[in-house]
Structure formats: C-alpha cells, structure tokens
Amino acid sequence: MRVVATLLAALTLLTVGATPAFAVDMVDAATLQEIPQAFSGKQIQITGELIGDYGFRDDGTVWTQLNDDPYATKPLRDGGRLSGSNIGIGVHGDAGLFENLDPPGRYDRAGPLVTVTGTWRFHDPNRSGETYLEIQTLTVDRAGVPLSQSMSTTTLIVGVLFLFAAAGVLVSARSRLG
Amino acid sequence: MLLRPTIDDLRVITYNLARMLLISAAAGLVPLVWAVLTGELAPAADFLVMVGVFSLAGTAGLALKPKHDRLDWRHGMAVVALIWLVVPIIGSIPLILSGNYARWIDAFFDAVSGLTTTGLTVVQDIDHMASSMILWRHILHFLGGQGIIIAALSLFSGAGTATLYFGEGRDDRIYPSVRSTSRFIWLVAAVNGIAGVFALFLVAFLDLGFGALRSFFHAITVFMAAFDTGGFAPQSTSIQYYHSAPYELVIAVLMIAGVMSFGVHFALWRRRSVLGNLETKTILFTFAGTLILTQIGLAVAGAYGTATGLGRQTFFQVLSAHSGTGFSTIPSAELATWGGLAFGGMAIAMALGGMASSTAGGVKALRVGLTVKSIGSQIKQVLLPEGAVISDRFRQNGPRHLTEDLKQGVMAISLLYVALYIFGAGLGLVYHVPLQNALFESVSAAANVGLSVGVTAPGMPASLELTYALQMWAGRLEFISIFALIGLLWSLVRGK
Numbered sequence: 001m002r003v004v005a006t007l008l009a010a011l012t013l014l015t016v017g018a019t020p021a022f023a024v025d026m027v028d029a030a031t032l033q034e035i036p037q038a039f040s041g042k043q044i045q046i047t048g049e050l051i052g053d054y055g056f057r058d059d060g061t062v063w064t065q066l067n068d069d070p071y072a073t074k075p076l077r078d079g080g081r082l083s084g085s086n087i088g089i090g091v092h093g094d095a096g097l098f099e100n101l102d103p104p105g106r107y108d109r110a111g112p113l114v115t116v117t118g119t120w121r122f123h124d125p126n127r128s129g130e131t132y133l134e135i136q137t138l139t140v141d142r143a144g145v146p147l148s149q150s151m152s153t154t155t156l157i158v159g160v161l162f163l164f165a166a167a168g169v170l171v172s173a174r175s176r177l178g
Numbered sequence: 179m180l181l182r183p184t185i186d187d188l189r190v191i192t193y194n195l196a197r198m199l200l201i202s203a204a205a206g207l208v209p210l211v212w213a214v215l216t217g218e219l220a221p222a223a224d225f226l227v228m229v230g231v232f233s234l235a236g237t238a239g240l241a242l243k244p245k246h247d248r249l250d251w252r253h254g255m256a257v258v259a260l261i262w263l264v265v266p267i268i269g270s271i272p273l274i275l276s277g278n279y280a281r282w283i284d285a286f287f288d289a290v291s292g293l294t295t296t297g298l299t300v301v302q303d304i305d306h307m308a309s310s311m312i313l314w315r316h317i318l319h320f321l322g323g324q325g326i327i328i329a330a331l332s333l334f335s336g337a338g339t340a341t342l343y344f345g346e347g348r349d350d351r352i353y354p355s356v357r358s359t360s361r362f363i364w365l366v367a368a369v370n371g372i373a374g375v376f377a378l379f380l381v382a383f384l385d386l387g388f389g390a391l392r393s394f395f396h397a398i399t400v401f402m403a404a405f406d407t408g409g410f411a412p413q414s415t416s417i418q419y420y421h422s423a424p425y426e427l428v429i430a431v432l433m434i435a436g437v438m439s440f441g442v443h444f445a446l447w448r449r450r451s452v453l454g455n456l457e458t459k460t461i462l463f464t465f466a467g468t469l470i471l472t473q474i475g476l477a478v479a480g481a482y483g484t485a486t487g488l489g490r491q492t493f494f495q496v497l498s499a500h501s502g503t504g505f506s507t508i509p510s511a512e513l514a515t516w517g518g519l520a521f522g523g524m525a526i527a528m529a530l531g532g533m534a535s536s537t538a539g540g541v542k543a544l545r546v547g548l549t550v551k552s553i554g555s556q557i558k559q560v561l562l563p564e565g566a567v568i569s570d571r572f573r574q575n576g577p578r579h580l581t582e583d584l585k586q587g588v589m590a591i592s593l594l595y596v597a598l599y600i601f602g603a604g605l606g607l608v609y610h611v612p613l614q615n616a617l618f619e620s621v622s623a624a625a626n627v628g629l630s631v632g633v634t635a636p637g638m639p640a641s642l643e644l645t646y647a648l649q650m651w652a653g654r655l656e657f658i659s660i661f662a663l664i665g666l667l668w669s670l671v672r673g674k
Contacts, residue, residue, distance in 0.1 A: 033511040051305045052413050055421075056387035063386070063421045065413065071303045082280050084636045086305045086414035090421055107218065107308045129487025130421055131508070147306075155223040155275065162230025166237045173241035 024117055029068045029087045032120065036131055040122035044133065047115040047141065048072045051088065051105040054098050062098045066091045066116065066133070067105075075110050077147040090132035091116060097135065102144025113142035182673030183666060187253065189244035194257045195264065196239020198327070202265050203232035205321055206314070209272075213310035221308040224272035231268050255662030258327060262651055266290040269318060276311050278302050283640055290647045292318030294654035295537050297409020297504035297628020298619075298646065300636045305414050309395055315410050316402040322654070323406025323436070323537035324367050328360045352444045359440075366443045367405070370435050374401040377428045385424055404432035407537045409504025409628030417494070417505045426494055429505065437461075437501035437532035441575060456572045457533055460547035461500075468527035469496045475519030495629075500527040502538035504628020514615060514631035525618055528627045529599060539626025539653050541595045544574065548588045551580060594657050598624040602649050609639050624649040 024043045032039060032046075048068030055063040067088035074080035093116075105111025118135035121127070206229040213222035249257070266289035273285035284300045291298045292315050301307070301315075352359045378397035382388045388396065399412045413419040417429060435443075445452045452458045473492050482488040491507060498505045506513065516524065531540015551572055558568050570580035599621045606616025611633050619633040623646040634646065652660055 033509045036512065052419065053386075053388050053392055057385070058387075065305075065415060065419060067305060067414075069303075071306060075306050076277055076303050077306065080303075082278075082302045082636070084302060086303055088305070088415055090415065090418060092421070105306060107306055110306075123482050123487055125482075125484040125487055127421070128423065128490040129482045129484070130418075131512075132421065149220040151219040151223050155220075155227055159223055159226030159230045162227060162234050166230060166233035169234065169237040169241055173237065173243075176241070 029066070029089050032089055033087065036120070036122045039120040042120055043117065044120050045115060045117045046089070046133070047113065048088070049105050049113050050091075050101070050111040051086075054101075054104055056095055056098075060095050061092060062095050063090065063092050063132075064098070064104060065089070066114070072105075072110075072113060075105070075147060077107075077149050078110060078145070090130070091118070091135050092132050093118065093135035093138065097138045101140070105144070107147070109147050110145040112140050112144045115139050115141055180669045180673040182669055183252075186244050186246070189242045190247060190249060190253045191256050191260070192239045192242050193244055193247060194249060194253070195260055196236045196242075198257075198261045199232050199239065199264065199268070200236035202269070202321065203229050203236055205317055206232055206269075208317055209310040209314040212313055213308065216309060218308045218310050221272065221276065221310045224275040225310065225314070227275070228268060228271040231271060235264075235268065252662060252666060255659040256666045259655060259659040259663035261327070262293060262322075262655060265321070266293050266318075269293070269314075272311060272314060273301075276308065278304065278307050278311070280636060281640070283643055284636065287643050287647050288315065289318060290650050291628070292316075292408065292410060293322035294626050294650040295319050295323045295406050295408040295502070295539070296623060296626040296650045296654075297403065298623060298630055298634045298650075299410065299628075300634060300638065300643070302636050304412075309412075312399060312410075312412050313395075316399040316408070316412075319406045319408030319410060320402045323402075323408065324363065328363050352441060362444065363440050366440055370405055370432070371401060374405055374428070374432050374435075377431075378425070381422065381425050381428055382420075386420060386422055400429060401432060404429045404503060404505070405436045405537075407433065407436040407501050407503045407532065407539075407626075409498075411505065415509070416507070418507045418509070423490065426490070426507065430494065430497055433497055433501040433503045433505075436503070437536055437538045439533040439535040441535060442533065445575065452575075454573050456547040456551070456574050457544040460550075461533060461543035464530050464543065464546065465496070465500050465527070468500060468523045468530075469493065470523075471526070472496050472516075472520045472523030475521070475523060476516065479518070479520065481520075496523065496527050499524050499627055499629055500530065501532050502528070502540055502625060502627045504622070504630075506629060510630050510632040513629065517614065521614060521618070524629070525621055528618075528621045528625050528629065529595070531625050539624075541592050541625075545588045545592050548572070548580065548584065549592055552585045552588070555580070591656060595624065595653070598649055598652060602645055605642060605645050606633060609642055619646070620649065624653040626650060626653050 024045045025039060027039060027044045027046055029046065029048065046066065046068060048066040049072035050064050051067050052065045057063065065088045067086050069087040070083040071080055071086065102112045103109060116133065116135040117137045118133045121134050122131050123129045206225055210222055210225035210229060213225060266286055270285035270289040273279055273288055274282050278301050279285040288299050288301055352362050375397045378400055379393050382393035382396050383390060396412055402408065403410050411417060417426060442452050469492060473488055476482060476488060476492060482491060494507050529540055530546055531542050532538025534542045534544045555568055555570055572578055572580055602620025602624055603617040606620060607613060615631045615633055618631050622629050
C-alpha cells in the first residue's frame with residue numbers, strides 16, 4: 001500500500017513538474033478585448049508601444065497604455081498606413097520598470113516598443129472592476145523615435161489666400177454698403 | 179398657397195448664417211494658436227485654411243446684407259438647420275488634412291458627431307494625433323453644446339432672433355429677453371468650466387501623476403466633452419485610460435451638470451428646489467430604473483463579482499448613457515457582450531436622454547414624464563364615472579396645465595424619435611449588423627450619446643455612416659427646424 005501511495009505521489013509530482021507553473025500566453029490586445037475573461041488571472045506576454053502618459057502615482061506605481069496596433073511599429077507620420085482604430089490595453093507596474101524609458105508615444109514621437117509580461121486582471125475586485133495588465137517584466141525592443149511632420153507650404157499659401165480673400169470681400173462690402 | 183421665398187428672404191438667411199460662420203472662424207483660432215504654441219506647425223496650416231474658409235464664407239454672406247434684418251420663424255429655423263450642416267463641412271477641413279481619416283466623409287462624420295455632442299468617431303490612430311487637432315474636436319463639442327446660436331444671440335441683436343433660440347430645440351426662457359438668457363447660459367458654462375477644469379487638473383496633476391501641461395490638456399478636453407455631454411476623449415481608450423475613481427467622480431459631476439437644463443441651473447443658483455419639478459422626478463426615476471436594470475442584468479450574468487465593481491462600472495456607464503455623453507470605462511467589444519437586461523437598461527437610458535434645453539439628446543425627461551402623465555389621465559378617464567373632472571396639472575417651475583396641444587406636441591416628437599431609432603436600426607440590419615448591435619448604435623447616434631458596440635468604425639459603409647450623421651443632426655435639433663428647412667427648399671421649387 002505504501003509503495004502504491006509513494007508511486008502515486010511521485011507520478012503526481014512528475015505531472016505537475018512537467019507543466020510549467022507559470023505558463024505565459026503570448027497574446028494581442030484585440031484578443032484581450034474580445035475574450036478578456038479567457039485570460040483572467042493568467043500570465044501573458046504582449047508586445048506594443050507605450051503611449052499617452054506615464055502616470056507616476058504616489059504608491060510607487062505607474063499607469064500607462066500599451067498599443068499593439070499597426071501604428072505601434074509604423075506610425076502614420078513615419079510612413080505608416082491608415083489601419084483602423086487604435087487597439088490598446090491599460091498597463092500597471094512598479095515605477096522602477098518605467099524609469100529611464102523614453103517618453104510615451106504621441107503626435108511628435110513614437111513611444112518605446114516594449115515586450116511586457118504580467119498578470120491579466122479582468123474586472124479586478126481590488127480595483128472595483130477595472131481591467132488591466134499588472135506587469136512584472138518589461139524589456140525594450142525599440143527605443144522611442146522622434147516623429148516630425150513638415151508643414152505643407154501649399155496648405156499655408158491656400159490658407160493665407162483665403163484670409164486675404166475674406167479681407168478683400170469685407171473691405172469691398174464695407175465700401176459698397178457705406 | 180405655398181409662397182416662394184423672396185431674394186430678401188434668402189439674404190436674411192445668408193446674412194445670419196454668415197454671422198455664425200464668423201463666430202466659428204473665431205473658434206478656429208483657438209486650436210490654431212495652440213498648434214503654433216506647441217510647435218505643431220503642420221496642423222497650424224490646416225487650421226489656417228479652415229479659418230480662412232470660415233472667414234471668406236462669413237464675409238461673403240455679410241456682404242449680402244438684406245434691407246430688413248428681421249428673422250421670422252421660417253428664416254430662423256432654416257438658419258439653425260443650415261448652420262449645423264455648414265459648420266461640420268468647413269470644420270472637417272483640418273480633420274481630413276490631418277491624415278487621420280481615410281475619406282472626407284469620415285472627417286465630416288466626426289465633425290457632425292462633435293458639433294451635435296454625440297461622440298461617435300471613425301478617427302484612426304488618435305493616440306498619435308496632434309493635440310491641437312484633438313482640441314478642435316472637443317471645441318466642436320463646446321460649440322455645439324453651448325451653441326454657436328447662443329454665442330450669436332449673446333453678441334448680436336436683431337429682430338426675431340428668438341426664433342434661432344427655439345429652433346435649436348431650447349425652450350427655457352430664464353430671463354425675459356433671449357439675449358439675457360443666452361448670456362446666463364454662457365455664465366453657467368464659464369463657472370462650470372473654471373471649476374471643472376480646475377478639479378480635473380488637480381486630480382490629474384496630484385493623483386494621476388501627469389505633468390502640468392498634460393494635466394491641463396486632459397482637463398480642458400475632458401471638461402468640454404463631459405459638460406457638453408459630448409463623449410470624445412483625448413485617448414483611444416476613453417475614460418478607461420485614467421484608471422482613476424476620483425477622476426471618474428469629477429467627470430460624473432460634470433456629466434450631471436451637463437444633463438441639467440439651464441433652467442435648473444438658474445433655480446439652483448437661486449437656491450430654489452427643483453425636486454418638485456416633473457422633469458427632475460422623471461429623470462431621477464428613469465436613471466434609477468435603468469441603473470437597477472443594468473445591474474441586475476450584469477449580476478445575473480456573473481460580471482464583476484463584487485458590489486463595488488458592479489456599482490462603480492454600471493454607475494458610470496449608465497450615467498454616461500442617460501446623460502448622452504458617451505464616455506466609457508470599458509472597451510466597445512465588452513459593451514457589445516452586455517445582453518439581456520443590461521443591454522435593455524443601457525438602450526433605454528440612451529433613448530430617454532436628459533433634460534430639455536440641456537446639451538443632452540434623446541426623447542428628454544420632460545416629454546417622458548408628460549407622456550406617462552397623459553397615459554395616466556387617459557386611464558383615469560376610463561375608470562372614473564362619466565363626467566368626472568380629471569386634473570391635468572403638473573409642476574415644472576411652477577404649476578402648469580397639461581393641455582391637448584402640449585400632449586400632441588409631446589407625443590409627436592417622442593414618436594419621431596422612436597421612428598428615427600427604428601430607421602437607423604433597420605439600415606444596420608441591411609448591412610447584416612446583428613439586431614441588438616444595430617439598435618444600440620442607432621439609438622446612440624439619434625440620441626446623441628456616442629457609446630458604441632463597434633458598428634461605428636473606420637471603413638464602415640458610407641451610407642450607414644451618412645445615416646448616422648443624419649440621425650445625429652435630426653436628433654440634436656429635435657426635427658422641427660429640419661422640417662422647416664425642407665419646407666423652405668420645397669417652396670423654393672414649387673412655391674408661387
């Protein structure tokens with residue numbers, strides 16, 4: 001009997017050992033939005049651009065947004081094509097992870113492209129129902145890139161011409177109407 | 179006999195339209211200056227074109243000054259209906275030049291959505307959009323919510339200008355003159371603006387940990403969208419972006435302030451109670467009802483798991499729906515999964531809308547209250563002995579009598595809203611949108627809410643997009659001025 005019990009215990013340990021305790025799912029933001037409950041409490045890994053703001057809170061953590069849409073790798077002002085709406089998730093982690101990172105993406109720059117691993121919190125009861133990724137690791141795949149958009153001289157000239165035309169009409173109307 | 183409008187009629191309309199275009203030109207200077215100050219020079223040139231076109235159209239219209247600048251009802255209604263079309267057409271110029279829209283119709287759709295304080299959007303890559311362009315989208319909310327018309331009434335005088343005020347679906351006359359009333363509305367907006375922007379700034383700066391300039395930018399854009407019950411947000415994830423209960427609380431207060439009629443603001447400023455008003459009682463009842471309905475639906479489905487989670491998320495979503503704002507703290511894809519009672523609660527909240535003479539859309543609380551009261555009277559009439567006298571009185575800033583004319587007017591407008599909701603949903607079905615989603619999106623557009631279950635998206639069929647734009651326009655103006663415009667155009671063709 002003892003032998004059987006020992007064998008069973010050994011088998012159980014082997015089975016548990018064969019399955020990684022912290023299996024990480026590679027997932028994208030669109031899937032997380034479509035079936036968020038499927039990853040609730042799971043370890044996931046996602047790659048995308050940090051965007052908007054780094055909200056450094058008093059509790060020593062940071063909130064920000066991670067987008068993994070096509071603009072994350074090729075923004076419009078870097079030759080990217082229109083590819084629909086942004087797709088992103090909220091991410092939360094220790095402030096230490098965000099120190100020394102390039103600023104997040106906005107109009108004038110592409111934010112750092114990062115791969116983050118963390119726990120997907122779906123309807124987190126500790127945060128009254130919020131959904132976000134609690135990150136544990138963050139690696140930078142591409143540093144932030146400044147983006148520029150030169151002013152179109154044609155647009156500027158057209159704008160000025162319209163204003164001159166408006167002024168001309170006004171002056172002419174005033175003189176006509178007295 | 180149908181009378182064809184004279185040249186002078188058309189000049190009166192054009193002249194008054196022109197004055198409002200010049201106000202829009204002045205509004206366009208704000209994002210232009212912002213763009214220059216923040217070094218966004220390419221968008222600055224785009225705004226210059228828009229300001230130029232507004233100015234040229236405005237001055238050209240002024241040059242056609244009529245002999246008598248007297249607006250009658252026909253003129254006033256036509257001006258109102260037209261201004262809500264012309265401003266989005268010209269206002270969409272910088273949006274299409276921004277490169278964030280695939281088609282001109284997309285930019286026009288967003289401009290209509292902005293001006294009508296709806297908040298549905300087909301913008302692409304807003305997260306990399308110029309801050310000045312985002313600011314312009316929100317200024318459109320402010321122009322539509324506070325009213326270009328209100329601005330015009332505050333600045334210009336002229337006989338018959340009251341027709342413009344009523345043409346915009348407003349019927350609160352706080353002071354004897356429309357001009358004084360308009361100025362009071364601007365005062366309310368200014369006071370709420372200072373308090374709202376300050377509160378949002380403080381939370382963003384002190385609690386969210388944003389920098390000063392970014393805190394101010396978020397505060398000013400979110401204020402305009404919340405107080406004017408618009409729903410555009412500076413980031414793609416709407417209010418979910420902030421992950422902050424205090425920020426949501428400030429937004430909720432602003433949404434409540436936005437959903438109140440200016441008559442209620444006036445009464446509160448004078449420390450008069452408004453709880454006895456039929457409209458107040460109705461909106462409190464319908465808000466509580468739709469909130470409970472949504473909560474039961476989600477609780478049965480096992481969503482959230484905790485009372486605090488369920489409470490916080492449903493309160494914000496239902497308030498956003500009922501006030502016609504359209505902010506959300508959950509993604510569209512998740513909202514689309516809210517079925518049964520939760521869907522019913524949200525759809526009803528959107529359809530009913532806010533208070534009359536506020537920036538909210540939908541049927542409006544006063545009409546809902548009066549409809550219920552009318553039905554109640556009918557039932558009483560059947561049950562009571564023949565010849566019994568039934569009191570048809572209600573309280574709305576004093577005792578009022580529910581006349582037959584009032585009953586008919588209320589019923590007609592309410593039915594038009596229902597027809598508009600069904601029309602949009604029907605067209606959605608043609609495009610194979612599931613019934614629930616088609617209905618949700620149609621109500622959201624026609625009631626100027628802006629919540630989406632994903633039907634409104636870049637690349638949507640152009641005819642569906644135009645239909646939603648038409649619904650937003652008709653819903654915001656409460657139909658009458660649009661009928662007047664159609665009548666005017668018809669009389670131009672067939673009149674004698």
